[in-house]
Amino acid sequence: xxxxxxxxxxxxxxxxxxxxxxxxxxxxxxxxxxxxxxxxxxxxxxxxxxxxxxxxxxxxxxxxxxxxxxxxxxxxxxxxxxxxxxxxxxxxxxxxxxxxxxxxxxxxxxxxxxxxxxxxxxxxxxxxxxxxxxxxxxxxxxxxxxxxxxxxxxxxxxxxxxxxxxxxxxxxxxxxxxxxxxxxxxxxxxxxxxxxxxxxxxxxxxxxxxxxxxxxxxxxxxxxxxxxxxxxxxxxxxxxxxxxxxxxxxxxxxxxxxxxxxxxxxxxxxxxxxxxxxxxxxxxxxxxxxxxxxxxxxxxxxxxxxxxxxxxxxxxxxxxxxxxxxxxxxxxxxxxxxxxxxxxxxxxxxxxxxxxxxxxxxxxxxxxxxxxxxxxxxxxxxxxxxxxxxxxxxxxxxxxxxxxxxxxxxxxxxxxxxxx
RNA sequence: GUGGGUAUAGCUCAGUUGGUUAGAGCGCUAGGUUGUGGCCCUAGAGGCCAAGGGUUCGAAUCCCUUUAUUCACCCCA
Numbered sequence: 067x068x069x070x071x072x073x074x075x076x077x078x079x080x081x082x083x084x085x086x087x088x089x090x091x092x093x094x095x096x097x098x099x100x101x102x103x104x105x106x107x108x109x110x111x112x113x114x115x116x117x118x119x120x121x122x123x124x125x126x127x128x129x130x131x132x133x134x135x136x137x138x139x140x141x142x143x144x145x146x147x148x149x150x151x152x153x154x155x156x157x158x159x160x161x162x163x164x165x166x167x168x169x170x171x172x173x174x175x176x177x178x179x180x181x182x183x184x185x186x187x188x189x190x191x192x193x194x195x196x197x198x199x200x201x202x203x204x205x206x207x208x209x210x211x212x213x214x215x216x217x218x219x220x221x222x223x224x225x226x227x228x229x230x231x232x233x234x235x236x237x238x239x240x241x242x243x244x245x246x247x248x249x250x251x252x253x254x255x256x257x258x259x260x261x262x263x264x265x266x267x268x269x270x271x272x273x274x275x276x277x278x279x280x281x282x283x284x285x286x287x288x289x290x291x292x293x294x295x296x297x298x299x300x301x302x303x304x305x306x307x308x309x310x311x312x313x314x315x316x317x318x319x320x321x322x323x324x325x326x327x328x329x330x331x332x333x334x335x336x337x338x339x340x341x342x343x344x345x346x347x348x349x350x351x352x353x354x355x356x357x358x359x360x361x362x363x364x365x366x367x368x369x370x371x372x373x374x375x376x377x378x379x380x381x382x383x384x385x386x387x388x389x390x391x392x393x394x395x396x397x398x399x400x401x402x403x404x405x406x407x408x409x410x411x412x413x414x415x416x417x418x419x420x421x422x423x424x425x426x427x428x429x430x431x432x433x434x435x436x437x438x439x440x441x442x443x444x445x446x447x448x449x450x451x452x453x454x455x456x457x458x459x460x461x462x463x464x465x466x467x468x469x470x471x472x473x474x475x476x477x478x479x480x481x482x483x484x485x486x
Numbered sequence: 487g488u489g490g491g492u493a494u495a496g497c498u499c500a501g502u503u504g505g506u507u508a509g510a511g512c513g514c515u516a517g518g519u520u521g522u523g524g525c526c527c528u529a530g531a532g533g534c535c536a537a538g539g540g541u542u543c544g545a546a547u548c549c550c551u552u553u554a555u556u557c558a559c560c561c562c563a
Contacts, residue, residue, distance in 0.1 A: 070554075125561050129487080147563080176563075181487085183557060192563060259560075325562090334563095345563065372563030400521060431521055439523040450521060464523070 074180075074188025085377050085387040086191065090173055092220060093193050100212050102171040102195055107151040109175070113141040119150030119359055121326025123266060130178040132188075144177035148194045149327070149352065149368050150359070156198050157361035166199035185343030185375050193376075194349075196368035201353060203300050205367050206331045207307030213335065213347060213369065214313045222376070223383035224338040225346060228318035229308075230290060231301040232269070234329050235354070237294040242268045244287050252282050273320050288319045300330055327352040331367065340378040347371035393423040395461075395481055396438035400431055400450035407474065408449045414478045422481075439464065445486065447477060461486055 071077065078086060094104065113133050120126050132144035145151055152170055155161075161168050176192050197205045210227065217225050233241065245268040249256070253264055256271075256279045263270045272283050293301065308315050315333075323332045332350035340346075349369025356364035380387060395415065399408040408424055415422040423441055425434045431448065438446050446462050453459040453474060461477070462469045463486075472480060480486050 073554080130562080178562075180562075181558095181560095182555085183559095186562070190563065194563090323562095342558065343562070348563065370563060375563060396523095398522080430516085432523080433516080435523040437523085443523095446522075448522065452521085460522090462522070469522095 072188070074182040076187065076189075080390055084389055085380075086373060088388045089220065089373065089376065089380075090193065093173070093216065094171070096212065096216055096219070097171040097195060100169070100208070102169040105152060105155065105170040105172050107148070107155055107172070107174075108145075109177075110142045110144050111151055111154065113143040115150050115154055115359070116143055116146060119153065119327065119355065120147065124326055126178065126325070130180050132177045132179055145174070146178050147176055147325075148172050148174055148192060148370060149196060149325075149355070152196045152368070153198070153355055153359050153361070153366065156364075157356065157359060161198070162362060162364060167205065168198040169195070170198075171195035183343065184341035185372070185378060187374065191373035192370045193373060194368060194370035196366060198356065198366045199364055200367070201365035203303035203307060203331075206304045206351065207311060207313075209349070209367060209369065210304075210308060210315070210333060211311045211313045213371075217335065217347075220376075220380060221383060221385045222337075222346075222379050225335050225379060227313070227315040227333060227335055228321050229304070229315050229331065229333040230318055230321040231293060231297060231304075231330050232322060232328060232332050232350075233289050233293050233297045237292060237297050238269070238289070238329075240294075241287070241289045241292050244292065245269065245271060248286050249282075256282060269322050273322050290317070290319050297330055304331055323348065323350055327355040327358070329353050333369075335371070337375065337379040337382070339382050340375060343375065345372075346375045346379055391421055392442040392444065393421045393438075394443070395420070395422050395445040395447065396434070396441065396443035397422065397424045398431055398434040398438065398446060398448045399425075400448070403451065404449040404454055407454055411474075411477055415481055418478070418482050420481055445481075449474070 097104075113131070116131060117127055122128075126146050131146055134142055136142050152172065156168060172192075172194050174192055174194070175189055177189055179188060180186060182188065195209070197209065210229070214227060232238065246264065249260075249264060249268070249271055253261060260271055260279050269289065271279070272286060272288075290301070305315075305317070318334075321332055321334055328350040330351040330353065333348065334345045335347040337344045337346045347369055348371075349367070351365070351367040353365040354363075355366060356362070377387070397408045397412050399405045412422050412424040423438065423443060425437065429437075435446065443464055446464055447459050449459055457474050458471055459474050459477065460469050460471055461480075470486060472486075
């Protein structure tokens, strides 16, 4: 029986991995300019962290977690996202005594047990960041502005920022009552899911995609029109800040995030044409989460983006991501004696930071040069008895066909100094 | 959890109304007279035709079951 890769996972091979590395590098550099420091946290945590952090009523916790018992019988879960872990770490390491606010970014894999489709995997890569200890709308604006710059720097096209405010506990309680009132006599004409939502989370009635439901909910009151004074002021400041920073956005009253911890500002960067799963990046404010997880009342805001979705979007934009590195020089040889010299030169180049290829399978000259061609080597040099005896060899530029005779002793120096 | 598509070589795919040793292109390996690659030519390796069962003289092909995979719904990055 052949062993195959588990469902929803994939190998990232040479040719593909370079895209990940490139994006991760651009991301890390930019985030650090904005004052973020990297954090790493475990792939698995106590299940309770996600139950409390992400929320017991969410789909993620109810049906999508990779949960198992360890040998001591503790319930362990593979992280389905990063925010809960960062907040746990913030509390556990006493980061509230660091200069505030705390800005952290991360680069992780995450795990969700879901049915696979385009843009959705069971193991996927996320780039994320969190700002803890600021309830200022300036934090919201800074993050959105940074993300907007990040995507434009990468050359992403067709990605739009949708923002909304879903209020705080106070305005949401009031709003849920308004919604219940509005839907009370219309519920009979709505789908089964919506009947459940009516009881458990009325806010989600708004973003049901079923036609019969969306027709009804079209005229429902919107939370953004019913915010309390302080939430309203916060949102207005965010919008003003975006305008002042020339960050384009769309106010999308229907954005209601699926994680329990969000309050006030929520947002998504939505792509066109990459399949049904088109949210490349999403996030929002979570002012109650630190307290919920046992810390002192600390506001927070963060986001996560799906690297696989981002790469799809980039490729849709026609952007050519960096490919494998090509060797600077291929050193071919004929015979044992020449190999020993060639090997020393190759080693010298390699420890001096030059990507150099040499055959180790004792193959014919023709096979060696074919290999050099396939690897797109910039130069090649052939060493045989004659060359060793006369200390002269020919370096050839494989694309221009240019050749140059040089002394074997000088090859290393010439390549390193780029003087050929 | 629900519904649809697909499954033949490493990859992309042919394979007739069921009929002998299962095919192509690309890729891989080795050669094309002693030491310069790409183009071209030749040869080779590589398949339990996803698995199991059934129909039949005979199944890659028809039927059933299972598995994998993929797309979509729900929801999410």
